[in-house]
Amino acid sequence: MFSDSGYIARFAVGNRTRAHLPRLTSREETLRKLQRSYASELAEPFLEKLRRISQRTDNWDDKGSRQPNPIALHKAHNILLNFFHSIIDSGRVWKTPFLSSDENGHITMQWNNDTHELHIDIAEDSEAYIKIWGTNIEHEMHLSILKPSDYVDLWDWLN
Numbered sequence: 001m002f003s004d005s006g007y008i009a010r011f012a013v014g015n016r017t018r019a020h021l022p023r024l025t026s027r028e029e030t031l032r033k034l035q036r037s038y039a040s041e042l043a044e045p046f047l048e049k050l051r052r053i054s055q056r057t058d059n060w061d062d063k064g065s066r067q068p069n070p071i072a073l074h075k076a077h078n079i080l081l082n083f084f085h086s087i088i089d090s091g092r093v094w095k096t097p098f099l100s101s102d103e104n105g106h107i108t109m110q111w112n113n114d115t116h117e118l119h120i121d122i123a124e125d126s127e128a129y130i131k132i133w134g135t136n137i138e139h140e141m142h143l144s145i146l147k148p149s150d151y152v153d154l155w156d157w158l159n
Contacts, residue, residue, distance in 0.1 A: 024090075024091045025091070027091070028090070028091025028092070029091060030091075031088075031091050031092070031093060032088060032089060032090070032091040035088035035093075035094060036088055036089070039084075039085070039088065042084070042088070042094055042096075043081065043084055045096045046080055046084070046096050046097065046099060047077070049099045050073065050076060050077055050080070050099060050107075053068050053073065053099060053100065053101050053107065054068060054070075054073050056068055056101060060101075061103075063103070064103070065101070065102065065103040065104075065105075066103065066104060066105040067101075067105060068101040068105050068106075068107060069105040069106065069107075069123070069124050071124040072105060072106055072107050072122050072123050072124050073107060075107075075122050075124075075127065076099075076107035076109070076122045079120070079122060079127060079146070080097075080099075080109065082148060082151070083151050086148070086151040086152055086155075087151065087152065087155050090152050090155075092152070092155055092156075092159070093159075095111060097109040097110055097111050097120075098110040098111075098112075102121075104123070105123075105124075106121050106122060106123045107121075107122040108120065108121055108122075109122075111158055113158060113159065115133060116131065116132065116133050116157065116158050117131075117132040117133075117158075118130075118131055118132075118154055118157075118158045119132070120146060126145070127145065127146040128143060128144065128145055128146055129143070129144060129146045129150070129154065130142065130143045130144075131154070131157060131158075
């Protein structure tokens, strides 16, 4: 179900083509080339985790959680690879997310740094993200629909 053939060679950068991307610094260009040369190796940890998540059955956590939704799994696979390629093509350093499924069968992705968290929730019919930079739900969190054009901006906010 999660063959990455064809995906590693192709990538998306939101709604921007390569010609519309900002010019990379020499450091960013070096990182981009290095990460692209190791794209398969860098992608393997999260692709393997998605494969393991896809094996879960109902009540996988002994708390009644549903098995991961197959459509959400497929969408998560595509979103994660596109997000990955957007980040490495922009010359930024990729960090593998924490991946899981939740009680509703949605696929969840999470990245953390010292002061920020980025959570992505992928359901059969929606993709959303939440940015967290504190504990106040009204003033230190932001929830929105995930769009490919957001990937690099979200990454810059996180890092």
